[in-house]
Amino acid sequence: MSKNIKYAVGVDLGGTFIKFGLVTSDGKIVKKTFLDSKANEGPEKVIKQIKRGIKDLLDKSDYKITGIGIGAPGVISIKRGTVENPPNLPGWGKIHLGKIISKEFKLDTFVENDANAAAIGEMIFGAGKKLNSFLMITLGTGVGGGIIFERKLFRGETGAAGEIGHLSIDYKGDKCNCGSFGCIEVYAGNSYLINRVVKEYESNKSSLIFSLVNNNFDSLTPKVISDAVIQGDQFANSIIQQLGNHIGYALASVANLMDITSIIIGGGVAGFGEKLFDSIELSMRERVLKSLQPRIKILPAKLSNDAGIKGASSLVFYKN
Amino acid sequence: MSKNIKYAVGVDLGGTFIKFGLVTSDGKIVKKTFLDSKANEGPEKVIKQIKRGIKDLLDKSDYKITGIGIGAPGVISIKRGTVENPPNLPGWGKIHLGKIISKEFKLDTFVENDANAAAIGEMIFGAGKKLNSFLMITLGTGVGGGIIFERKLFRGETGAAGEIGHLSIDYKGDKCNCGSFGCIEVYAGNSYLINRVVKEYESNKSSLIFSLVNNNFDSLTPKVISDAVIQGDQFANSIIQQLGNHIGYALASVANLMDITSIIIGGGVAGFGEKLFDSIELSMRERVLKSLQPRIKILPAKLSNDAGIKGASSLVFYKN
Structure with missing residues (x-):
């Protein structure tokens, strides 16, 4: 353990799990853990879980911690460190999460919207290291975004x-x-995407997408579509193409x-790979x-694993 | 003439006319003039016209001029003061307009895209005086825009x-x-708007829009639509409503x-007045x-007369 390396705690607060990581200033996770969010038991319980996770992480370690970064869903006031009505955390209202955690651990604490944290993460540790300005777009259940300018x-x-979704x-x-x-x-949110596939079932019954799940629509996921693409399924291909076009527009x-x-x-689109990226780039260019055409650049995110933890921890290094 | 008042020359370079004004630092035009652009005779002729206009303006006056601001169409490099391929000025390529004019008059010269100049003008002199951030959108032959942030x-x-168009x-x-x-x-560019009206002629033959021009489509202008709105014409009203909705979206x-x-x-939408503004606000809010809803604010520009000259001159005060 070099004395020049700085460490930050990254907390990725989700509706189901809270993920915790101890991250170096060059973006390596040296320790990580996770806990149930227990979101249904209300905000106090969730906060207890956050504290417990951070304690576990710091326990029996003598890392010199620079600060704590938290990526949270919902509207965040960066100045006050408040989290307001996060969509998957019922009963929150407005909570001074930054102050609470900072007080508990006597460490500077930075709270940011998870999509913005992901963008800062890519700038500090990932695909945006050498970019002056970029737009980060995160495809998942919803479509999030963050804008880095200069x-x-x-x-x-x-x-x-940054609400490009x-x-x-x-x-x-x-x-x-x-x-x-x-x-x-x-067009690009996971459940909408699945619904689109289901809607076209009648005219694409023979597609691998449906046989891979034995025609059980409830088992359809983006992963299934991606598997069908890899096996050369034409309908799956056209779905990805369409998805790419819409995003490109x-x-x-x-x-x-x-x-x-x-x-x-x-x-969660890593599996769609180059086909999706090519189609995004083509339609955007068009x-x-x-x-502006000559400057268009479409890059895959680099923090795919543990993006949430790394993004959150990057808030500490971004601020410092 | 108070010695505390600063003066700037504002030049509004268009494809047909070049307008010139001597503008005070609080946005009053004390003298103005205009010349044919003579765009068809090529860039050297246009530059001659610009020089001539500025000379006329400064002739026999002892105003202390702070600088010259030029609003020009096309892609502008602010650092180098170049104007590149302005759409209505044939044969330009890339011209160091800022340097040429600055050298001629021994005055600091600032060149900016005309839409951006309009936005700066509204910030310095107009409806944006008290706004921290706003989007300026200019409806005309094309739809231009400028973004003011902090x-x-x-x-x-x-x-x-700022290319919101x-x-x-x-x-x-x-x-x-x-x-x-x-x-x-x-949807909102003048000629497109007129085309839309013409397309719906068959089912709206009795509209005032058409009788005002004796069914001569070539005479149709936004002003005619606006006149029909004022006289309570229903079809004209629906056109404005639609226009407002599209802009609001x-x-x-x-x-x-x-x-x-x-x-x-x-x-050139002043004539459409409140009806247009109300429909923009409503559909944007919706x-x-x-x-974000509670913060929505739709304001009419204040520099409607001589907006080009004032916007251009504001570049000088913005920079200084």
């Missing part, structure tokens, strides 16, 4: 910037959970608006203003 | 940011001049992405993320 998180007026690509499109229509999340609009042309894509 | 122009990576609201929509589909310019996406919720709207 090596700083672009937070907008209140810290809510709720950029609409079709104002007459399907309804989104947010209340709007045709949001990119409606949204990214073209973002690039035109913000003049940011490097995109890092993360989340639709973006000509003057 | 009292600074958000230029993106290369100075091309090329944010697509329907990826399957009509083709835009830029090559993409469903861009907001396709685009603005909701921008707000979700950038967390900027104050919008200043300028350009589609934006719930957490």
